[in-house]
Each structure stands twice: as C-alpha cells, then as structure tokens.
Amino acid sequence: MTFDLACQDWKRSLVGTVHNAGFFIAIPLTGLISDRYGRRPALIFASVANGVFGVIRALSVNYNMFVVFEFLEPAFGAGVYTACFVLALELVGPKGRVFVSLLFNTMFILGGVTVTLLSWWLLNWRYLLFIIYTPAVFVFIYIWALPESFRWLFSKGRYEEGLSVLSRSEKMNNVNVPKDHYEQVEKQATKQRDERKCENVERNQSTFNQMLTSSMIWKRLFICSFLWISSTLVYYGLSINAIELSGNRYVNYIVILVIEAPANVCKLIFLDRFGRKRVIATAYFLTGLILINYGFVPVGNWSILLYLGGKFFITLAYNSLYVFAAEVFPTNYRTSLLAMCSTIGRIGSTVAPQTPLLTRFYEYLPTMIFGGMAALSGFLVLTLPETNNLKLPDSLKEAQDQDRRKEIEDTVERTVERTNTTTDNKTRL
Secondary structure (H helix, E strand, O other): OOOHHHOOHHHHHHHHHHHHHHHHHHHHHHHHHHHHHHHHHHHHHHHHHHHHHHHHOOOOOHHEEEEEHHHHHHHHHHHHOHHHHHHOOOOHHHHHHHHHHHHHHHHHHHEEEEEHHHHHEEEEEEHHHHHHHHHHHHHHHHHHHHHHHHHHHHOOOOHHHHHHHHHHHHHHHHOOOHHHHHHHHHHHHHHHHHHHHHHHHHHOOHHHHHOOOOHHHHHHHHHHHHHHHHHHHHHHHHHHHHOOOOOOOHHHHHHHHOOOHHHHHHHHHHHHHOHHHHHHHHHHHHHHHHHHHOOOOOHHHHHHHHHHHHHHHHHHHHHHHHHHHHHHHHHHHHHHHHHHHHHHHHHHHHHHHHHHHHHHHHOOOHHHHHHHHHHHHHHHOOOOOOOOOOOOOHHHHHHHHHHHHHHHHHHHHHHHHHHHHHHHHHHOO
C-alpha cells in the first residue's frame, strides 16, 4: 500500500478527518466572498481551488505532503457546493426550489457512483485524483458565461444590473417576465432605499451588526447548526461504515449512494405537499427509530434493509435541510449564515471517519449514537417556522415576520382547540 499504511488504521482514518477539518475554513471563506463580492466569484474561486490543490495532491511524494494537501483542497474549495446551491436557489421561484435541490442531489449521486466505479476500475488513487480534479481548474471560464444572482444584486442596491440579468434570462429562455414584476422591483428599490436611510439615521449600524443583535437569527443559527452536525455525522457515518458490511466494499458503497435517489424523489413530492417541518422532522424521527433498533436485528438481509432505511431517511432530512435553512435566513446574510451552519456542522463529518473505531467497544455503538442524534434533531426542527410556498426573506424584518406568523398560527390553533374543548364539554352537559 502507498506510504506503508496497510497496518496503520489511525493514519488511514486521519485522512478523512483532516479532509473534513478543511471545511471549517472553506465554508466561511466562501460565504464571505459570496455575500460581499457575489455568488459567481465565490463559485469560481472555490472550484478552481479544488482543481489546483487536488491535482497537486495527486503528486504527493510522502504521507505528510498528502495530508497537507488533503486539508488545503477542501480548505479553499469545499464551499463550492454551498455557493452554487445558493446561486441556483435564488434564480427560481418558491415552486422551483425543491426541484433545483433535487437536480443538485441527483448530480451528487451520479458523481459519487462515477468516482466509486473509477476507483474500482483504476485501483490507483493518483490516476483517480488527476481525472476528477483536472476539469475543475477550467471552471474559470464561468466568469464570462455564468450570470450573477439578481437577488444578490437587488439586495446590494444594484437594481439596474439585476434587471439586466432578468432581461438576458428572458431572451435566453424565450420567456417573458410579467411587467408588474419589474414595477414591483422598482417599488421595492425605492422602499429599501428609504428604509436604509432611516436605519442609517436611527441606528447607524451595519447589516452585520444588526444580525449579531437579533435573537431570532441566533436561535435559527443554533438550531440549524445542530441539525447540520447531526445530519453530517449520521449521513457520512453510515456511508463510511458501509464498507464494513458483508460483500464487495465498492458495491456496498454504490448501493448506499443509490438509495439516495428515491429519497430525493420523495423530497420533491413531499416538501411542497406537506411542508418543510413535517417532512424533515418525520425523516429524523424515523432515522432515529431505525438506527437505534438496528443492533437488535440479526445479521442478514433484514439488518441490511434497516441500514439502508436509515440512510434513506437521513438523506431525505439532510438534503431537505439545505432548502429549509436557505428559506429561514434573509438574502443579505443567506450564504454567510448557511456557511456558518455548514461549518459548525462539519464537526459531525470530521468525527464520522473515527466512528468505525467505536466498534471495538460495542459493534452497534456507532448506529446507536447516530439514532440518538437524529431523534433529538427531529424535536428541534419543530421549533422553526414553516416556509413552504413563502417568498424568500430579503431582509431581517421579513425573516422576523416568519416567526410572528408562526406565533399567530400557534395562537389560532390553541384558540381553536380551546373552543372545540369547550363545545365538547357543553355538549356532554
């Protein structure tokens, strides 16, 4: 084995931990670039960084060099998914968000299966790295081909540029944006300019300081961060531990990836029909129930089926979380706050490569921990506001209105319940 790692389990597992540790730098960095300079520059920077450091890693001459570039590649390039996801999400309306997420997740599955098959065929990690990272270097051409997010341009007060992007999109897609939409944008522009003037006079605070003083933002940030930790721990933990299942490790890993496809289809069907909270909370609860009971099922087909069921439901929850979290944060802070959630959440994916070592103490300890984290996450989801079919909040005030709407809905439900109870009691009397 390369670098003499055959009998050094801790060095092999350290590679995955070091890789995921790079996310602690990459995602905040990409979020900062995305919210300050635009979605397009962030996407291009992260992708090219991926390619450059990935190719250099393929040329490693010793273990230390390999580990260093195993860290640097995600440290500068791992934010590409978040930047690209936010850009795509901001280009569509409420009905298109789940479909966009489905496309992203489908490409992720195809990419994972392709890399696994390449690895199985090549049996040479250097060739594999060259093949998968070289195309990323050429993403720099996107600077001329990819449009900026018109929502980001509007949020920065650059309305003429945002309207220009919409106009080009009309021509490219051969569709017409209703004229009243442009009128609404112009009214919104005037309104936001007036609001900014008032805010500057009354508060003299930057938007970042406003975010720091908002208890609502901190609450959502804490909850979403914990959900991310739980999701990455369970999602990647199940994927990594899958190679310990009986049978061919490459086939096992492909099956674990492919099971995500029906989960993504269910996400497309259920999120808009039943709402974000109900679907995500249910998925977490079922993940917890399955994985906690996994160790009590005899080894065989049923145990494998349960294992796949756990991966199915955590995939449904994790991929839906991207949509849900993006909808509860305002445009000005969306990428930065998603980046913070994803960064803190990488605690889970950083720990995940070490979980196979827990089987030395108890064979089913990893899955029991995964199940407990998932069940707790299900309860936390219920504390967030429902965002289904609602406009993306473009300001802190609009995001706060979501909580007010939730409080009103909860009050109405309690009133209805009390009324029904009173009516029932009178009927009995």
